[in-house]
Amino acid sequence: MSQRIFITGIGTGVGKTVTAACVVEALQADYWKPVQTGLMEGTDTDTVKGLISNPVSVCHPEAYRLQAPASPHLAARLENVEIDVRHVVNQVDSLQPAGRPLVIEGAGGLMVPLTSQIFTIDFITQLDASVIIVGQNYLGSINHALLTAQVLQQRGIPVLGWIFSGAHHSNEDEVVAWSGYPLLGRIPHTALLDRTFVKEQAEKLYLG
Template sequence: MNNIFITGIGTGVGKTVASACVTEALGALYWKPVQAGLQDATDTQTVRALLSEPGLVQDELYRLRMPASPHLAARKEGLIIYEDRIIERAKQLQHPGKPLVIEGAGGLMVPLNGDYFTIDLVKALEAKVIVVAQNYLGSINHCMLTAMALRNAEIPVLGWIFNGDYHSNEDDIISWSHYPRITRIPRARRLNRDFVALQAESMKPALLHQLAL
């Protein structure tokens, strides 16, 4: 399967904007299998509004009202998230010449059900991973734990996307993790299609280089 999985070192680090930029750069399909939290615009709706080709965005498989860990939100609604359904749907979405960009919920160790974690799904999807990070107190630890989990699981990593203002921490994280920097997405004065198109064009050479390795 031709899958690129976008994960983060935690919640709220900019995965959705990064996913939109990667999707735009590659002319890929975008899919978030599990959406937990429907009060505001969903991540799928946000990405659809940011892409030059909104039709590349696929609908979620699970839409859960509660903004919480997927397993908890599903439990609240009396549902179970079945990993087999996600994997089967990913197979159905495969398109010749178009990668499938899959946005996860939170980080790698977010549970989807009682005994299945996001990192298990990434492995089953045979996906290459992009890790989205942001600088904050404790982010080095979160970055390195994420890198360690990926390496221990023998999951291929394309590299890091850093969000926000530059900090020397990202140079250290690249050195320690041995994963390259794909790009850094600056703070957006206006988050719109023009901003995403600009960032997509900037990151495209590095993305294509990493995918070709």
């Protein structure tokens, strides 16, 4: 298992943060959300911190915290902030002690812009991270899933596999087969999202 894992999604709102919490719990990894937008809705770092129960994981503070619930480049523009991606990448080595796995959660999908010139997929490449793709079934999700897989293949970025969230659908099996990336697990919808649920789901993931 890679020591630097980037959690991306096939779109927005597909369950990246809960998935990240489960992966963090499973690996007793550290967690980092480099750029947080939509602060009025709370932070993903606080969510993950509240969902993990192991005593080892550290949730690192964000490099950028932006108010607007928008793409990082737009949220930064609204606050007259310039996101320095090189500065963010340089922080990783200091955040990640030798031998410690680090789970990094992105904003939205691969083509979400961090700046006017740099997209999330460029950021992943600079981080030298392996990717877990979070999928979910909805109208159009097959297209989004396979486009995500294809662009990762084209860029030569290592992919660990898929984690699906929400209600199970047979589309998942076909996406796995078509993409060539393995299924690492699935996280069902729950009415009670708490540490017990995350721990139970973490134990079911295939991350060895």
